[in-house]
Amino acid sequence: MFDFFLTFIPRAIIQGTPLLYGSTGETLTEKxxxxxxxxxxxxxxxxxxxxxxxxxxxxxxxxxxxxxxxxAVAITLGANLLGSLLMGLLYxxxxxxxxxxxxxxxxxxTTFGVGFGNFFGGSLIxxxxxxxxxxxxxxxxxxxxxPMPGASTxxxxxxxxxxxxxxxYLAVILSLVAAFVLKRTRVGLHLRAVGENPAxxxxxxxxxxxxxxxATCIGSVIAGLGGLYYVMDYASGIWSxxxxxxxxxxxxxxxxxxxxxxxxxxxxxxxxGGLYILHMYIPTGTDLAVKELxxxxxxxxxxxxxxxxxxxxxxxxxxxxxxxxxxxxxxx
Amino acid sequence: xxxSAAVEMRNISKRFGTKxxxxxxxxxxxxxxxxxxxxGENGSGKTTLMNMLAGIYFPDSGTILVNGEPVVISxxxxxxxxxxxxxxxxxxxxxxxxxxxxxxxxLEGKLDxxxxxxxxxxxxxxxxxxxxxxxxxxxxxxxxxxxxxxxKVLYRGADILILDEPTAVLxxxxxxxxxxxxxxxxxxxxxxVIITHKLNEVEALSDKVAVLxxxxxxxxxxxxxxxxxxxxxxxxxxxxxxxxxxxxPEKPELRMEIRDATVxxxxxxxxxDHVSFDIYGGEILGIAGISGAGQKELLESIYGLxxxxxxxxxxxxxxxxxxxxxxxxxxxxxxxxGISLSFxxxxxxxxxxxxxxxxxxxxxxxxxxxxxxxxxxxxxxxKMARWIVTELGVSTPGIDTPVRRLSGGNVQKILxxxxxxxxxxxxxxxxxxxxxxxNASYTIYQLMxxxxxxxxxxxxxxxxxxxxxELCDRILVLCGGKVSGIVDxxxxxxxEIGMMMTRVGGEQDGQ
Numbered sequence: 001m002f003d004f005f006l007t008f009i010p011r012a013i014i015q016g017t018p019l020l021y022g023s024t025g026e027t028l029t030e031k032x033x034x035x036x037x038x039x040x041x042x043x044x045x046x047x048x049x050x051x052x053x054x055x056x057x058x059x060x061x062x063x064x065x066x067x068x069x070x071x072a073v074a075i076t077l078g079a080n081l082l083g084s085l086l087m088g089l090l091y092x093x094x095x096x097x098x099x100x101x102x103x104x105x106x107x108x109x110t111t112f113g114v115g116f117g118n119f120f121g122g123s124l125i126x127x128x129x130x131x132x133x134x135x136x137x138x139x140x141x142x143x144x145x146x147p148m149p150g151a152s153t154x155x156x157x158x159x160x161x162x163x164x165x166x167x168x169y170l171a172v173i174l175s176l177v178a179a180f181v182l183k184r185t186r187v188g189l190h191l192r193a194v195g196e197n198p199a200x201x202x203x204x205x206x207x208x209x210x211x212x213x214x215a216t217c218i219g220s221v222i223a224g225l226g227g228l229y230y231v232m233d234y235a236s237g238i239w240s241x242x243x244x245x246x247x248x249x250x251x252x253x254x255x256x257x258x259x260x261x262x263x264x265x266x267x268x269x270x271x272x273g274g275l276y277i278l279h280m281y282i283p284t285g286t287d288l289a290v291k292e293l294x295x296x297x298x299x300x301x302x303x304x305x306x307x308x309x310x311x312x313x314x315x316x317x318x319x320x321x322x323x324x325x326x327x328x329x330x331x332x
Numbered sequence: 333x334x335x336s337a338a339v340e341m342r343n344i345s346k347r348f349g350t351k352x353x354x355x356x357x358x359x360x361x362x363x364x365x366x367x368x369x370x371x372g373e374n375g376s377g378k379t380t381l382m383n384m385l386a387g388i389y390f391p392d393s394g395t396i397l398v399n400g401e402p403v404v405i406s407x408x409x410x411x412x413x414x415x416x417x418x419x420x421x422x423x424x425x426x427x428x429x430x431x432x433x434x435x436x437x438x439l440e441g442k443l444d445x446x447x448x449x450x451x452x453x454x455x456x457x458x459x460x461x462x463x464x465x466x467x468x469x470x471x472x473x474x475x476x477x478x479x480x481x482x483x484k485v486l487y488r489g490a491d492i493l494i495l496d497e498p499t500a501v502l503x504x505x506x507x508x509x510x511x512x513x514x515x516x517x518x519x520x521x522x523x524x525v526i527i528t529h530k531l532n533e534v535e536a537l538s539d540k541v542a543v544l545x546x547x548x549x550x551x552x553x554x555x556x557x558x559x560x561x562x563x564x565x566x567x568x569x570x571x572x573x574x575x576x577x578x579x580x581p582e583k584p585e586l587r588m589e590i591r592d593a594t595v596x597x598x599x600x601x602x603x604x605d606h607v608s609f610d611i612y613g614g615e616i617l618g619i620a621g622i623s624g625a626g627q628k629e630l631l632e633s634i635y636g637l638x639x640x641x642x643x644x645x646x647x648x649x650x651x652x653x654x655x656x657x658x659x660x661x662x663x664x665x666x667x668x669x670g671i672s673l674s675f676x677x678x679x680x681x682x683x684x685x686x687x688x689x690x691x692x693x694x695x696x697x698x699x700x701x702x703x704x705x706x707x708x709x710x711x712x713x714x715k716m717a718r719w720i721v722t723e724l725g726v727s728t729p730g731i732d733t734p735v736r737r738l739s740g741g742n743v744q745k746i747l748x749x750x751x752x753x754x755x756x757x758x759x760x761x762x763x764x765x766x767x768x769x770x771n772a773s774y775t776i777y778q779l780m781x782x783x784x785x786x787x788x789x790x791x792x793x794x795x796x797x798x799x800x801x802e803l804c805d806r807i808l809v810l811c812g813g814k815v816s817g818i819v820d821x822x823x824x825x826x827x828e829i830g831m832m833m834t835r836v837g838g839e840q841d842g843q
Contacts, residue, residue, distance in 0.1 A: 186436075186443040193426045193437050200424040203388075204438030205409035315428055315470050 006159055008274070008281055014234050016273025017168050018043070021226025022251025023258065023265045024175040029219035030255060031182060032212045033195040034095060035324040037106025039223050040248020041113020042087040046224025047231045048117040049083025050076045051239045054140040054232075055124050069143035076140055076228070084224020087113065088217035096212045099326040110248070118241045125239075134240035141237025167229045172266055174222055179263035191215055195320030198327035208327055226251065250276070253302035256309055259317045272298050336400030338364040338492055338523040339385065339416075344394035346380055354380040355391075358549040360542055362492070367514060367524045369538035369555070371531075371567055373622075375795070377547040378527045379421075382494045386418035387411035398492075409438075417485030418494040423477050425469045432465035435484045448487075455486050459516045474599070475506040482513075493517070494525045499533060500624065501601075511537050529567075529622055531560050531834045545569055560831065568797060568830040576777050576802040578821070579785060584612035584805075585650060587758060587789040588634070592643035595629045595813075603629040605813040606643070611758065613650060616780055616790040618804030618821060620797060622833050626813040627793045628678065631760045634791075635675040636663040647671055650757070650787070674756035676747055678763045678793075680740075684747045687736030691728070692717040694735055695750050720749030724775065741772030748779055759783050760791040765799070777803055797826055811836045 022039055029036045036042075054076040061067055091109055094100040125135045144165045151162035182188040193201040194211045202208050230247065231239055254272055258264040279294035309317070339362040346355040355377045362368050372378045383389045385396065387408040395402055398414045405411050411418070425434050436448045449465040456463050461479050469477060478498060485493055495514075499507045514524055514537065528534060534541050535555060543550040543566040550566045588611040595604040604626045611617055619627055632638040634645055636658065645658040649671065658666055666673060677683040685694045695713040702709050717731040724745040728738055735743055744764060751759060761780070765773040780790050780803065794800045800807055804821040809832040816832040 184443065186439075186441070189429075189433060189437065189443060193429065196426045196428055197424075200426055201437070203408055203424045205407065205412070206438050315468070318428075321427065 002156075004281070006156055008277075009160060009270075010163055011277055012270050012274035013164065013168065014273070015276050016269040016271070017164075017171050018226035018230040018234065018247050019251045019254055019272050020171045020175060020265055020269035021229060022223045022248060023254035023269060024171070024178050024262045025219040025221070025223030025226070026252055026255045027219075027258070027260055027262050027265065028178055028182075028191075028222065029216045030260060030323055031191050031195045031320060032215035033198060033320055033322040033325065033327070034091070034212055034216050035102050035106065036091055036216060036219065037103060037252065038087065038091050038109030038113065039106075039220075039252055040246070041110035041116075042084050042091075042220045042223050043113075043227035043230075043248045043251070044117040044244055045087050045113045045227070046080050046084035046221075047227030047244060048120050048239070049224070050080035050228040051124065051135065051137065051231055052120060053077075053079025054137045054237075055128070055135065058137060058140060059128075064139070067139050069139075069146070072140040072143050076144070076232070080224055080228040081221055084220045084227070085217055087224070088220025089213075091220065092213045092216050095326060096209050096216075099328060102324050102326070114242075117244075121239055121241045134238050137232075137237035137239070139237075141232045144232035145236070165229075165233045167225065167233060170225070171229070174225075175262040175265050178222075179261060182262070192320070195322060198322055199329075202327075202329060212327075223248075223251070250298055250302070253298075253305065256319075257302070257305045259309070260319065272301070275301060336397070337361040338399065340397040340400075341381070341385070342395045342397070344381065344384060344391045344396070346377075346384060346389060346392050353547050355384075356547045358394075358544070358547075360549055360552075362523060362525060363540070364523050365518060365521050366539040367518050367526065367537055369534040369541040370525055370527045370544065371529065371534055371541050371563060372544035373529060373567055375546075376544045376567075378544055379496055381544065382418060382496065382525065382527060385411065385416055385492075386494060387416075388418075412488050412490065414492075415490050416492045416494070417488060417490030419478065419481045419485060419496065419498060421496045421500065423481055425477055425480060427470040428468065430466050430468050431463055431472075431480045431483075434469060434480060435465070435487050439488070452483060452487065455483055459486075459513050459520070461513060474501045475503075475510075478502070478510070491521070492523045492525070494527070496527045497529075498526060499528070499530070507533075529834065531563055534563065535560070543567055560834075561827070564827050564830045564834070568826055576774070576799065577781055578803060578805070579781060581612070581615040581784065581805055582787075584614045585787075586648055587611050587613040587650070588648070589646040590634065590643070591646075593630065593633055593640055593645070594642045595626075595633055595638055595640055597629075603813050604633065604640075607810075607813070607815050608643075609808055609815060609818060611789045611791060613757070613789045614784060614787045615805040616784050616792055616803060616821075618800040618807040619791065619793040619810060620800050620807050620829055620833060621810035621816075623795070625810040625833070627762065627810060629813075630810070631675060631677075631762055631791070631793065634658070634758075634760065635673055636661050636666050647757075672754055672756045672758075674751035674754055674759045676744075676751055676759075676761040676764055678766070680743055680747055681736065685735050685743065688734050690717075690732040690734055691721070691726075691746055692731050694746065695720075695753070698750060698754060716750075716753045719753065720746060724749050724779070741768045741775075744768060744772065744776065748776060752779065752783065756783075756788060758789045758791065760793075762793045763795060764792070766795070773799075797829055801826065801829070809833055 022043055026036060026039050054072060057072055057075045087109065091105060094105045095102050125133060128135050144167065146165060148162040151158040190206045191211055194206060194208050198208045230244055235243065250272060254265060254268055258268050275297040278297055279291050282294055341358060341360045344355055344358045347353045358381055370378045380389060384391045387405045387410050396405060403414060432445050432448050432452060435452060452465045461483055463479050463483055498510060502510060518524055538555045540552055541555050541563065542552040545567060591608045593604050593607040597603050607630060621627055629638055633640050640659055647656045647658050656669060681687045692713045695716050699713060700708060720726060721728060721731060726742045726745050728742060735746055748764065764776050780792060784790050792804060801821055801824055806818055807821050807824055808818050809816040809829055811833055814836050816836045
């Protein structure tokens with residue numbers, strides 16, 4: 001049994017980490033009153049941007065011995081951050097500056113992001129000359145997946161807690177920082193006020209648009225890291241079109257599951273990650289139909305959470321009051 | 333300390349768009365350590381003037397001096413730096429945050445709620461406020477929320493406080509408590525401006541009273557040396573003749589009897605308090621009152637949109653001679669009883685018409701049930717739309733233009749036209765000429781007179797007393813949800829109505 005958990009839990013954590021990035025990013029965004037449904041697209045763009053960076057770095061090398069792990073990570077991360085930041089800026093420009101409908105903009109950006117990713121993914125696969133429909137970036141991926149020191153010498157402890165690449169730890173740190181900022185700092189208080197009641201925040205001298213831009217862009221960048229983690233750690237550096245699946249939507253569902261609290265996101269994300277891969281670990285025999293039922297688990301949980309959260313009457317556990325609404329100062 | 337006034341406003345003008353001149357060359361001094369009441373009717377520019385002190389609006393021309401120094405107040409933050417704080421009618425508080433969190437919202441520096449709580453307690457003790465800094469706003473009563481707003485302003489070090497109609501939402505006991513606190517603050521050297529249109533509050537609280545009328549400054553009086561008649565006089569001004577037709581009513585017949593209509597709002601506040609009156613076919617009944625005196629609730633109760641707590645509404649059908657009780661009936665039920673009531677709401681594009689639909693479709697909102705076998709009847713509405721456009725002179729590119737694209741006057745003509753083509757027995761209109769220019773207004777007055785001549789009972793809620801007195805046969809005056817009196821439109825005196833609007837019964841000493 002213990003052995004089972006030793007293999008299952010690390011898989012669940014690796015599976016849950018992209019969701020954790022996505023939900024931390026989306027929570028920050030929603031706290032500013034922006035319902036960014038473009039998160040799946042942003043994560044996808046973040047992933048392909050990192051892949052583009054890694055691909056060009058790897059293919060510019062004269063030989064395998066010239067590979068520098070730190071440089072590979074830096075270039076890939078840089079490309080990834082830039083890609084998701086641009087998506088965040090685009091969303092803000094449309095919804096905050098031009099006050100376009102947030103739902104429509106978000107959905108359009110998800111469609112756009114996936115198309116963008118598949119277009120460049122397909123092109124890179126052609127450029128690499130691979131016969132199979134995927135692109136392998138093994139060396140960069142290995143650099144990303146370097147485990148913490150002592151992972152192999154500390155037995156089960158190392159296997160459970162030290163065996164992941166640095167991005168897995170960064171996800172936890174970011175969500176704790178986000179929780180702290182929201183709860184304990186003035187910036188967090190102001191951000192919450194912007195999402196709850198922008199008119200009041202405005203009257204109190206808070207620059208509403210600046211907060212919306214900052215929260216949404218930072219949120220997009222964090223979510224984009226989730227896309228990168230998926231390719232580099234989970235998929236071991238293998239890019240194939242559409243493999244990212246519906247993780248972006250699960251991340252948005254997770255935000256509701258955590259009632260807009262990033263620190264709760266950590267365990268919830270691992271739980272979702274576990275549910276996502278549960279079907280591989282439950283002996284289902286030869287009946288494939290049962291397997292398919294287990295695959296439904298995360299979605300069933302999401303629906304149940306939605307139902308529970310909408311019948312909950314506690315004012316503290318509701319979404320930010322102005323979520324999804326654009327704000328403009330009224331002139332008579 | 334210098335001896336100049338706390339605030340001097342010099343030749344301030346402000347206009348919105350091209351039509352609304354909110355303030356016209358207003359000069360006003362506010363002395364240190366006094367309570368000044370800013371008195372005026374609705375739309376007289378009181379709030380706009382004070383919003384310019386609070387940094388919400390910026391004056392088109394004129395100068396403002398604070399403590400003798402000329403200043404530019406470009407934002408609420410700047411006003412705060414000058415020690416000016418305003419408590420608005422609609423509270424600016426975040427519901428899910430605590431009182432303390434709301435009070436420190438927008439300030440700089442490290443977030444230290446413990447220190448803030450201590451400071452809030454200090455302020456509360458000094459002036460006698462009753463606030464729990466850790467209580468969430470959504471758990472608070474209206475008066476507690478108002479207290480938080482006042483503490484918020486004091487916390488930021490304001491010594492000039494502006495309160496915009498602070499008693500509108502309070503019970504009499506809460507009002508007394510507020511006044512006591514305001515007096516404490518004045519005795520502590522704070523300068524207080526209270527915007528109001530209630531004469532008894534002016535008399536109870538203020539040291540001085542400044543009067544505005546139609547955006548102009550009329551004068552400042554020492555409260556102790558004036559009386560209600562003088563203030564009313566300055567507030568409403570003299571009657572002007574507008575030359576609106578008023579045909580003699582022909583054989584007015586009793587159409588509706590409203591008895592003891594009583595309505596409470598969601599928060600349990602009494603909005604209509606045992607209102608009784610009659611409506612006659614063939615005459616225009618005007619309803620006067622300060623905004624929020626129960627006009628909206630009254631019309632909506634008759635139409636079936638508001639639930640009445642007690643009372644009855646009897647409708648006398650002139651064709652059958654039968655009498656029907658309308659209390660507790662929904663608009664559709666009333667319609668199914670064969671009773672045709674028409675209601676032109678105040679909020680034209682919100683409650684009256686759908687902005688993105690065309691004229692014919694908007695007419696169909698009234699008649700979509702008339703089609704057969706689940707199909708809509710589009711022919712009749714189109715015919716009606718054409719009739720309205722030609723008869724009322726609506727200027728529109730065509731009957732298929734979305735009504736949002738039309739001007740305010742044309743939108744109103746369509747709404748009134750739609751109600752008229754239903755051949756109503758009772759036509760109720762709330763502020764039908766608000767925002768309309770002179771020509772459009774006179775068209776609407778003509779329409780009302782035409783309906784009156786046809787024997788329709790017209791109920792007209794208006795804000796312009798001159799118009800009400802020129803057009804209406806009788807005028808019902810509401811004050812705080814009660815009937816203050818019913819006067820004959822031909823003999824009424826403007827000051828008398830003004831008095832009745834501010835006090836039930838209108839007597840000098842009555843409350």
